[in-house]
Amino acid sequence: MSEVVxxxxxxxxxxxxxxxxxxxxxxxxxKGELVSIIGPSGAGKSTFMxxxxxxxxxxxxxxxxxxxxxxxxRGKQLRQIRRRIGMVFQHFNLIKRSPxxxxxxxxxxxxxPSLKGGLGRFSEExxxxxxxxxxxxxxxxxxxxxADELSGGQQQRVGIARAIAQTPSLLLADEPIASLDxxxxxxxxxxxxxxxxxxxxxxxxxxxxxxFAKKFAHRIIGIKAGEVVFDGSPKELTxxxxxxxYYSK
Ligand SMILES: Nc1ncnc2c1ncn2[C@@H]1O[C@H](COP(=O)(O)OP(=O)(O)O)[C@@H](O)[C@H]1O
Ligand SMILES: [Mg+2]
Numbered sequence: 001m002s003e004v005v006x007x008x009x010x011x012x013x014x015x016x017x018x019x020x021x022x023x024x025x026x027x028x029x030x031k032g033e034l035v036s037i038i039g040p041s042g043a044g045k046s047t048f049m050x051x052x053x054x055x056x057x058x059x060x061x062x063x064x065x066x067x068x069x070x071x072x073x074r075g076k077q078l079r080q081i082r083r084r085i086g087m088v089f090q091h092f093n094l095i096k097r098s099p100x101x102x103x104x105x106x107x108x109x110x111x112x113p114s115l116k117g118g119l120g121r122f123s124e125e126x127x128x129x130x131x132x133x134x135x136x137x138x139x140x141x142x143x144x145x146x147a148d149e150l151s152g153g154q155q156q157r158v159g160i161a162r163a164i165a166q167t168p169s170l171l172l173a174d175e176p177i178a179s180l181d182x183x184x185x186x187x188x189x190x191x192x193x194x195x196x197x198x199x200x201x202x203x204x205x206x207x208x209x210x211x212f213a214k215k216f217a218h219r220i221i222g223i224k225a226g227e228v229v230f231d232g233s234p235k236e237l238t239x240x241x242x243x244x245x246y247y248s249k
Contacts, residue, residue, distance in 0.1 A: 003030065005033075005169060006028075006064070008027050009026050009063075009064075010024045011060070011062070012024055012058060012059055012061050013056060013059055021044045022047055022048055022058065024061070024227070025044075025223075025226075025227070027221065029202060029204065031200060033219055034203050034216065034219075035202075035204045035218070036205045036206075036219070036221070037206045037222075038210055039208070039246075040246050041208065043224055044225070045175075046174055046206065047226075048223065049204065049206055051063065052065070052170075053081065053082050053172070054070060058071065065084075066169060068081060084168050084169045085169075085171075086107070086163030086168035087174075088163050088171065088173035088192075090174060090176065090178045091179060092155045092158070093159065094155055094162075095147060098146070098147060099144050100146075101127060101131060101134060101143040102122075102130075104130040105126055106165075107165030108129075130161075134158075136161070136195055136198075137157040137161045138157065139158065142154060151184070152179060152184055153185075156188045157188060160188070168201070170201075171192075171201055171202070173205040173206065174206045175206050175207065176192065176205060177207070177209070177212065185209070189205075190216075205217070210237070210246075213234070219231070220234055220237050222245045224245050229245060
């Protein structure tokens, strides 16, 4: 039986303006799974992801991450939980003027005294590790270039490298390929999947492209109007279910 990394129980989120973005989301996610969350725009995918590390505080329900009650965590405990959750963003969120390897090192900031990290004083060992991680995403030859000199797909691979540098136990990627062309998307998803597999890392990837979810995920969760309406393997996601998810009221 595989180890459970994350559980949500009846997770609900109502924004102050009354928008119900999540309704009783109950899920169990196991170690090493690559789970893709799909669903139309506004379905609640980002809200779900942001709830997991309390960027949005859910209004009801429970989140248990590696045995810890996330919604009860405060201060140091919350920081330590967030350190174990790596994030990859649609728009990469790199420091454009900094070299690639320094962007990767920012993934390690959670482990450093803040002053040292803030001044960009990384040890030789940190730099060596950053280069090793860049090698894993095929960017060893881009390490000393400014981040904004890289292509979109390369920048997202830096985003993945930065998340990995944090040595997380859960990787969250919110629409990581939404700004990329199909061939870069394919390439980025391949690296993301391989890196997770090599490290036994659990990942949740929000995607609105069903074809990419089917190709790369072990498991697909369909969300519609804040509710889970599908949870199964790519094979089980039929055209009928996809149509229901995206096109029916
Ligand atoms: N800060 C907010 N305040 C009010 N409503 C919000 C806020 N953020 C998101 N929403 C609403 O919550 C719903 C889910 O949004 P979101 O999680 O961004 O969906 P998705 O990522 O699937 O496109 C939408 O109706 C959206 O308008
Ligand atoms: Mg979103």
